[in-house]
Amino acid sequence: MPADLTKCGGDCSMDGKPNPDSSSPDFLRLVQAALKRHRPRPLGAMQSNCIRPRRAVLPQRMVSTTPSSDVSTPQEDTSSKDSLNSVLPSQNPDAQKKVHFSVPTNSASHDGKPTDLDNLSSHMSSLRFAEMEWVEGSQIEASSSSSLGCNQQPGFDASFRCDTGVGSVLPKKSVVTQDNLQKFTSFLSQPATQSSVAGPSCATTTSVHSTSAPMLNSTTRYSHLHQDGGSSVAAESFGELNINPRRIIEGVVQLDNVSMKETNRMSVDQAEAKVQASGSCIDDAELASSREGNGSREQQVGLSKESDNSKYYSDVGKGKEAVDVATVQPQAPLPATITSSSDVKLESSKVEKREKTATSKGASASRKRTYDPDLFFKVNGKLYQRLGKIGSGGSSEVHKVISSDCRIYALKKIKLKGRDYATAYGFCQEIEYLNRLKRKENIIQLIDYEVTDKALLEEVMKGSFSNKDGRVKDDGCIYMVLEYGEIDLAHMLSQKWKELDRNNQTIDENWLRFYWQQILLAVNTIHEERIVHSDLKPANFLLVKGSLKLIDFGIAKAIMNDTTNIQRDSQVGTLSYMSPEAFMCNETDANGNIIKCGRPSDIWSLGCILYQMVYGRTPFSDYKTFWAKFKVITDPNHEITYEPVSNPWLLDLMKRCLAWDRNQRWRIPQLLEHPFLVPPVPSHPSLSQDHSCKLLQLISETCTYDLEASQLCSRLQRLLSYPVEKTNQSLNSRDPQLKLLSQISELCIQLHERLTNTENK
Numbered sequence: 001m002p003a004d005l006t007k008c009g010g011d012c013s014m015d016g017k018p019n020p021d022s023s024s025p026d027f028l029r030l031v032q033a034a035l036k037r038h039r040p041r042p043l044g045a046m047q048s049n050c051i052r053p054r055r056a057v058l059p060q061r062m063v064s065t066t067p068s069s070d071v072s073t074p075q076e077d078t079s080s081k082d083s084l085n086s087v088l089p090s091q092n093p094d095a096q097k098k099v100h101f102s103v104p105t106n107s108a109s110h111d112g113k114p115t116d117l118d119n120l121s122s123h124m125s126s127l128r129f130a131e132m133e134w135v136e137g138s139q140i141e142a143s144s145s146s147s148l149g150c151n152q153q154p155g156f157d158a159s160f161r162c163d164t165g166v167g168s169v170l171p172k173k174s175v176v177t178q179d180n181l182q183k184f185t186s187f188l189s190q191p192a193t194q195s196s197v198a199g200p201s202c203a204t205t206t207s208v209h210s211t212s213a214p215m216l217n218s219t220t221r222y223s224h225l226h227q228d229g230g231s232s233v234a235a236e237s238f239g240e241l242n243i244n245p246r247r248i249i250e251g252v253v254q255l256d257n258v259s260m261k262e263t264n265r266m267s268v269d270q271a272e273a274k275v276q277a278s279g280s281c282i283d284d285a286e287l288a289s290s291r292e293g294n295g296s297r298e299q300q301v302g303l304s305k306e307s308d309n310s311k312y313y314s315d316v317g318k319g320k321e322a323v324d325v326a327t328v329q330p331q332a333p334l335p336a337t338i339t340s341s342s343d344v345k346l347e348s349s350k351v352e353k354r355e356k357t358a359t360s361k362g363a364s365a366s367r368k369r370t371y372d373p374d375l376f377f378k379v380n381g382k383l384y385q386r387l388g389k390i391g392s393g394g395s396s397e398v399h400k401v402i403s404s405d406c407r408i409y410a411l412k413k414i415k416l417k418g419r420d421y422a423t424a425y426g427f428c429q430e431i432e433y434l435n436r437l438k439r440k441e442n443i444i445q446l447i448d449y450e451v452t453d454k455a456l457l458e459e460v461m462k463g464s465f466s467n468k469d470g471r472v473k474d475d476g477c478i479y480m481v482l483e484y485g486e487i488d489l490a491h492m493l494s495q496k497w498k499e500l501d502r503n504n505q506t507i508d509e510n511w512l513r514f515y516w517q518q519i520l521l522a523v524n525t526i527h528e529e530r531i532v533h534s535d536l537k538p539a540n541f542l543l544v545k546g547s548l549k550l551i552d553f554g555i556a557k558a559i560m561n562d563t564t565n566i567q568r569d570s571q572v573g574t575l576s577y578m579s580p581e582a583f584m585c586n587e588t589d590a591n592g593n594i595i596k597c598g599r600p601s602d603i604w605s606l607g608c609i610l611y612q613m614v615y616g617r618t619p620f621s622d623y624k625t626f627w628a629k630f631k632v633i634t635d636p637n638h639e640i641t642y643e644p645v646s647n648p649w650l651l652d653l654m655k656r657c658l659a660w661d662r663n664q665r666w667r668i669p670q671l672l673e674h675p676f677l678v679p680p681v682p683s684h685p686s687l688s689q690d691h692s693c694k695l696l697q698l699i700s701e702t703c704t705y706d707l708e709a710s711q712l713c714s715r716l717q718r719l720l721s722y723p724v725e726k727t728n729q730s731l732n733s734r735d736p737q738l739k740l741l742s743q744i745s746e747l748c749i750q751l752h753e754r755l756t757n758t759e760n761k
């Protein structure tokens with residue numbers, strides 16, 4: 001079974017029912033005991049999803065406000081071409097990044113039901129995954145078994161309320177331990193940020209370590225994020241001094257064998273002298289940056305005063321590493337706040353000088369290790385100290401890290417060695433998408449990245465893909481430095497439902513509205529960019545500074561310019577959130593059209609998320625195995641069960657998203673206008689005594705599920721109740737009176753037609 005597939009479950013035991021395959025009392029006792037030892041940390045703790053999904057992008061155009069067929073002929077705006085097209089899957093059919101499972105092409109009948117289960121079965125077994133591994137409710141087993149692809153870390157809690165597709169992996173320790181403290185102080189004192197000779201970051205990463213940064217009690221101390229998304233541990237205390245921490249951090253050139261205190265007190269001139277004396281390759285441009293960044297000596301003095309007060313800083317700075325000159329090629333452009341003013345000052349001659357240095361030193365020198373790889377990651381010459389593992393997907397490990405300027409990030413490391421080029425190519429596409437989504441506030445921000453296999457990266461960037469059959473031989477890795485998310489929606493939901501269960505309550509509608517709207521806005525952002533995510537689930541929404549942001553574009557796909565759909569070679573997604581068409585992708589439907597996935601597929605996943613937010617479980621959580629889910633989700637006649645809810649609009653909303661026919665599903669702009677989010681203005685209290693509106697009230701009550709009729713009723717109510725407010729003019733003269741009457745009669749006719757049509761259906 002492919003490793004990715006194991007993550008697809010997402011169908012961990014979220015509904016609290018025992019997994020029949022793991023119900024051995026002894027086993028459960030052991031697992032429970034283990035979990036009890038590791039209580040989750042609340043906010044600030046790291047999480048991980050245990051069982052991962054797979055998923056899809058679309059070319060640039062406005063999102064249609066009307067649903068359109070996914071099986072349709074080209075409908076998209078062909079004029080909008082973008083760079084992503086060059087790496088579209090259809091152009092590179094083998095480039096499917098994450099192949100979870102592939103349902104045989106002929107295994108489904110036109111109505112979507114599997115007709116040749118034997119074929120399907122043999123196909124699936126050829127992929128070497130067993131049905132039992134998909135048993136829903138096996139979250140705990142999944143968490144504790146690497147065979148299920150969830151490498152839960154010790155010290156993490158794995159308790160769930162529902163099948164979020166995420167292992168609740170809250171790190172027991174997200175702060176630097178005393179043991180690591182010394183190493184970290186050394187890190188701060190060392191020339192951790194090297195000049196990346198050829199990269200764009202080289203001009204910006206003249207390294208400088210703030211000695212006054214509060215020590216690494218990062219979960220509690222980092223107080224606000226900068227624009228680049230990094231959580232600045234230092235920011236809080238700098239703020240007190242009314243000093244721009246960035247300028248100071250970037251301004252002080254850190255030297256080896258110079259204690260932190262000394263460095264603090266060192267003037268810019270002294271720093272320059274030291275740099276020159278050290279024979280490092282930090283050039284004038286960086287020193288210029290140093291000058292500019294430092295602001296004033298007074299600032300440094302202020303800074304050192306603060307650092308003097310910190311017991312942590314008294315014995316640091318005995319760095320052993322020399323300033324390292326990395327020769328990493330330019331890759332991700334750094335965000336504005338990371339790009340220092342030195343960028344501007346870099347003259348072309350100096351850039352050339354750097355490039356020469358880089359070339360002469362050779363590639364091997366660039367990655368020469370002068371740091372402890374167990375403690376640090378190096379990305380484009382910048383060191384990041386590990387603070388703890390956040391989680392691991394089928395393809396990656398994600399770590400919480402801190403940079404030398406005391407910002408907290410998430411670092412995603414994908415090992416490429418042994419992978420086929422098509423898969424590796426797909427991984428690189430995530431970078432492509434994240435670059436495309438830069439500065440989109442509801443998408444996690446990529447701060448920096450490095451692909452150690454330069455040839456591969458070059459191919460992705462050029463959009464070519466020649467080495468289709470080969471495997472990555474080198475010890476290649478992709479490193480992505482990402483904005484750090486405090487908690488994901490899966491864990492938030494898990495905690496919320498625990499709380500609700502404890503107090504015997506149901507979900508608070510305003511809570512629901514708040515997060516649902518953010519979810520919609522985030523997905524709208526990618527849909528507007530013609531990207532289909534394909535793996536929407538609670539675990540892929542991270543809370544960053546109180547806002548939900550979308551992550552994991554590992555299997556996202558771009559919609560071609562001339563279509564509304566993405567082309568897939570295999571089904572992708574997390575089972576519990578997968579749309580019927582995702583299960584049947586590339587099959588033929590009843591009309592002989594090829595079934596494709598598009599934005600409606602994401603809407604289905606959103607429906608599953610909303611359902612889970614409302615009920616605490618996903619719509620198909622009762623169906624435990626892969627086959628049971630496959631059968632029920634692909635059955636157009638299957639009726640999803642909806643328990644009663646107090647707000648009929650909420651029910652309506654879930655149904656709009658979970659319509660089996662993808663053409664019936666609402667698009668995001670419509671969902672954003674749905675009455676659940678934008679409730680109709682309630683009638684004025686006096687209206688209840690107003691007999692003229694009684695009829696409308698009665699009609700409203702009988703057409704709860706008819707959005708259009710309800711809206712017509714409320715418009716009529718408003719016109720009748722507040723005619724002046726509506727017309728914005730006096731009704732004393734005949735003209736406005738007649739105008740109003742004609743408006744009312746028009747609405748009455750529309751309502752009449754609507755109700756007649758509904759009756760006749």
Ligand SMILES: Nc1ncnc2c1ncn2[C@@H]1O[C@H](COP(=O)(O)OP(=O)(O)OP(=O)(O)O)[C@@H](O)[C@H]1O
Binds near residue numbers: 398412
């Ligand atoms: N920026 C981030 N901040 C905090 N946590 C993150 C961040 N990015 C990812 N994570 C966490 O790390 C884990 C793995 O991340 P991600 O889903 O991106 O990996 P992946 O390998 O692409 O997963 P898969 O391939 O299985 O879908 C998840 O639990 C996620 O919550």
